[in-house]
Amino acid sequence: MSLARAGTASVTQVPAPVFAPPASGAGAIGGGVMALLLVVGLILALAWLARRMPGVGAVTAGNPALRVVGSLALGPRERVVVVEVGHTQLLLSVGAGGTRALHTLAEPLPATDATPSPFASLLAQHFGKKS
Template identity: 45%
Template sequence: MWRQVVGVLAALPLGALAAETLAPAAAAPAVSSGMAGQLTQLVLGLLLVVGLIFALAWLLRRVQRIGPGNAQVIELIGSRALGPRDRLVLVQVGEEQILLGLTPGRITPLHVLKQPVEVTQTQTPTPEFAQRLMELMGKDQKDKK
């Protein structure tokens, strides 16, 4: 008799045994199987993924600040847009300052300055787009008053 039971159990796939044991437990919480339950699960999953993205971005910024710090050899002093894709960039390498012309396909050294330009670091320079956006928002706020 035992051999017959063991033979029958051995012939069954393991997934069928697991499905039979889990089927009554899975049928019990049928309340959340409706459309509202699925929508709630979708929204919570989406919020979890978006939160994870923001947390990883914050962590990446923190790790980059802890990195090498001010041990950089090349430092960007200033930049000016000449057109949609062309720029002038002033960089400092060691004690020398070099004016570079940047185009989409080329970086050209234009001039090596004999006297370095002194730049006061009292305020963090804002990018041009952010500065223009703040100006436009300031004009909009003045118009509303």
């Protein structure tokens, strides 16, 4: 005689889950600490990247008699820079080996029309600044 004919239903028991929520807030604190470390690491990485990119962290304060007129990247670490010192313009080579004066310009470079990029114009309009 089978159990189904006898009128008894067979019940299968499912074992209780092994994973239970933590009894204390240690898991929440650990997750919060990890999120904080991730944010601080992201800030430090962006600061390092900003220092490595040319023109992002440029300092405009300093001696007004000394200014960079223009520059051209020749490679990842080499540049040619025109610097104005007083009324004299110098062509300098800047690279891993140091800085060297290449030429003293007899006549200053002509002033170029410094038009901002379309992105800079759009950003200035968004923040209400005139370009």
